[in-house]
Amino acid sequence: MDIKSQLAQALVELIDNISGAKLFNAQDIAAMLEIPPDPAMGDAALPCFRFAKHLRKAPPVIAQTIAQGWTRSDLADARSISGYVNFFYNRAAFARGTLQKMIAEGERYGSGDEGAGKTICIDYSSINIAKRFHIGHLSTTMIGHSLKRIYDFLGYRTVGINHLGDWGTQFGKMISAYKRWGSREEVECGGVQALVDLYVRFHQEAKDNPELEEEGRRWFLRIEQGDSEAVDIFDWFKELTLRDVQNVYDLLGVTFDAYTGESFYNDKMEPIVQLLRDKGLLQESNGAWIVDLTDDNMPPCLILKSDGATLYATRDLAAAVYRADTYHFDQSLYVVAYQQDLHFRQLFRVLEKMGYPWAKNLTHVSFGMVGYEGSSLSTRSGHIVYLEDVLDRAIEKSLAILEEKSPELPDKPTVARMVGVGAVVHAFLSAGRIKDVDFWWDRVLNFDGETGPYAQYTHARCCSLLAKAKEAGIDTRGEALWNAEALTDDEAQAVLRVLERFPEAIRDAARKYEPSILTRYITQLAQAYNKYYYDHRILEGAELDQSARVELTDAVRQTLSTGLYLIGIESPVKM
Numbered sequence: 001m002d003i004k005s006q007l008a009q010a011l012v013e014l015i016d017n018i019s020g021a022k023l024f025n026a027q028d029i030a031a032m033l034e035i036p037p038d039p040a041m042g043d044a045a046l047p048c049f050r051f052a053k054h055l056r057k058a059p060p061v062i063a064q065t066i067a068q069g070w071t072r073s074d075l076a077d078a079r080s081i082s083g084y085v086n087f088f089y090n091r092a093a094f095a096r097g098t099l100q101k102m103i104a105e106g107e108r109y110g111s112g113d114e115g116a117g118k119t120i121c122i123d124y125s126s127i128n129i130a131k132r133f134h135i136g137h138l139s140t141t142m143i144g145h146s147l148k149r150i151y152d153f154l155g156y157r158t159v160g161i162n163h164l165g166d167w168g169t170q171f172g173k174m175i176s177a178y179k180r181w182g183s184r185e186e187v188e189c190g191g192v193q194a195l196v197d198l199y200v201r202f203h204q205e206a207k208d209n210p211e212l213e214e215e216g217r218r219w220f221l222r223i224e225q226g227d228s229e230a231v232d233i234f235d236w237f238k239e240l241t242l243r244d245v246q247n248v249y250d251l252l253g254v255t256f257d258a259y260t261g262e263s264f265y266n267d268k269m270e271p272i273v274q275l276l277r278d279k280g281l282l283q284e285s286n287g288a289w290i291v292d293l294t295d296d297n298m299p300p301c302l303i304l305k306s307d308g309a310t311l312y313a314t315r316d317l318a319a320a321v322y323r324a325d326t327y328h329f330d331q332s333l334y335v336v337a338y339q340q341d342l343h344f345r346q347l348f349r350v351l352e353k354m355g356y357p358w359a360k361n362l363t364h365v366s367f368g369m370v371g372y373e374g375s376s377l378s379t380r381s382g383h384i385v386y387l388e389d390v391l392d393r394a395i396e397k398s399l400a401i402l403e404e405k406s407p408e409l410p411d412k413p414t415v416a417r418m419v420g421v422g423a424v425v426h427a428f429l430s431a432g433r434i435k436d437v438d439f440w441w442d443r444v445l446n447f448d449g450e451t452g453p454y455a456q457y458t459h460a461r462c463c464s465l466l467a468k469a470k471e472a473g474i475d476t477r478g479e480a481l482w483n484a485e486a487l488t489d490d491e492a493q494a495v496l497r498v499l500e501r502f503p504e505a506i507r508d509a510a511r512k513y514e515p516s517i518l519t520r521y522i523t524q525l526a527q528a529y530n531k532y533y534y535d536h537r538i539l540e541g542a543e544l545d546q547s548a549r550v551e552l553t554d555a556v557r558q559t560l561s562t563g564l565y566l567i568g569i570e571s572p573v574k575m
């Protein structure tokens with residue numbers, strides 16, 4: 001049992017004695033325990049205000065009575081301070097409690113079942129067809145992926161959705177360009193880049209030849225009407241895009257449960273529009289149809305254009321309803337850049353006005369912009385950095401570093417892939433999501449700073465130490481075969497404190513939709529352990545002391561590995 005639970009149990013008995021009645025159980029008391037803001041005030045504090053009614057005494061008197069009656073100095077020392085009983089953990093008991101709990105829970109340490117029976121939909125990545133994946137798409141992809149893993153770990157059922165951008169007049173133009181200047185072989189070989197090139201050419205030529213625009217519109221109409229030639233070409237464009245992006249998803253380990261994109265809702269919008277009309281929410285405005293949101297201080301939400309065409313918002317309305325009907329979600333998240341803030345506020349408000357009770361369970365998980373080496377990314381300035389190139393370069397650089405620093409390492413390419421990808425992902429998940437991310441090469445691959453490779457390296461360090469210990473016959477994962485007194489120094493205690501916080505860090509990240517909380521946690525754990533590692537000789541001295549240090553190391557290894565997994569990073573055993 002961890003020390004907090006033991007403390008709570010002992011307190012229940014004491015309070016029962018003082019009051020002569022059964023007032024609280026250990027869970028009540030554990031929930032009341034607070035962490036003092038200043039560590040000098042102890043490790044845990046029990047506020048006594050809630051006992052005043054039951055015990056008919058002033059809180060400071062109660063605190064004093066509890067502190068005086070406290071006999072469990074094997075767990076903690078107690079001191080009463082103005083209505084609180086402050087506890088100072090016995091260091092060995094704290095070490096024993098924390099590690100025993102971790103040993104008992106093993107790989108599940110930090111997980112939970114609070115999500116059992118609940119479903120969360122997560123819309124992330126949501127790429128656009130016929131566009132290449134650039135580093136601007138990494139935030140949505142990795143924040144969504146990480147949230148999915150975090151919620152899974154907490155027992156939720158999660159549904160990962162890639163809401164493909166696969167509808168719009170641009171696809172008509174692309175077909176027109178393809179028919180005029182493209183060839184099957186060329187596009188098949190060139191992939192998405194060939195489509196992008198065709199699209200650029202279309203716009204250049206359309207400047208002198210306005211007929212092209214009309215032709216593009218006609219092709220799009222043919223897609224809309226289900227004309228088989230148009231649909232076949234369009235489906236092929238889609239397939240090419242997905243094939244291209246799959247390489248990136250494979251490198252990142254990112255998966256989805258559904259690829260239901262905008263076009264999936266073609267036949268699902270009519271009932272929604274009808275419902276809006278029935279509810280009197282639809283208004284005509286210059287020939288178009290809108291939902292007025294003046295009362296909510298927002299511009300109107302455009303539902304149908306004057307030619308009857310539907311819009312991005314119309315599709316999102318249908319998608320939200322579809323997700324509610326299909327998955328019966330308890331929460332539905334949209335991991336999308338903050339530029340779409342207004343879109344989602346409008347969307348959620350319209351759904352609320354339509355009377356859907358689940359509309360309050362929709363959340364826009366927004367994030368900041370991505371810059372590259374100090375300048376902004378934009379298609380127009382030609383400043384695009386493709387994700388595949390970034391990952392390739394990161395892997396290449398990692399390989400070079402590994403070749404230099406660890407020439408003996410087996411299977412360097414695999415490790416280089418884990419480290420290169422880990423470096424990039426870590427860089428994107430290290431600051432709070434609403435902050436803009438600026439990507440700098442020299443910061444990302446550092447093995448010492450607050451980076452992915454630093455955490456991975458610490459994990460590998462733990463693994464190699466454990467291998468050495470095993471060779472030397474030092475036991476791990478034994479409940480009683482280690483001496484907790486060997487972990488009472490400041491550095492070991494600092495590591496234990498970080499380890500103890502892991503379940504809370506995961507929940508905090510889940511509550512705030514903020515993987516960066518875990519990213520920072522991982523760095524703190526790695527730093528605390530490395531300090532310990534440099535200051536102490538782990539495999540020296542009495543055998544039971546060694547075992548204790550090895551247990552601590554194993555606990556750190558385990559937590560780093562789980563933590564990194566939860567933010568979408570692999571943990572190599574050797575580096």
Ligand code: ARG
Pocket residue numbers: 123126127128163164165316319334336
């Ligand atoms: N494809 C869109 C874009 O790149 C993002 C879609 C986000 N999801 C949604 N349901 N609107 O901007």
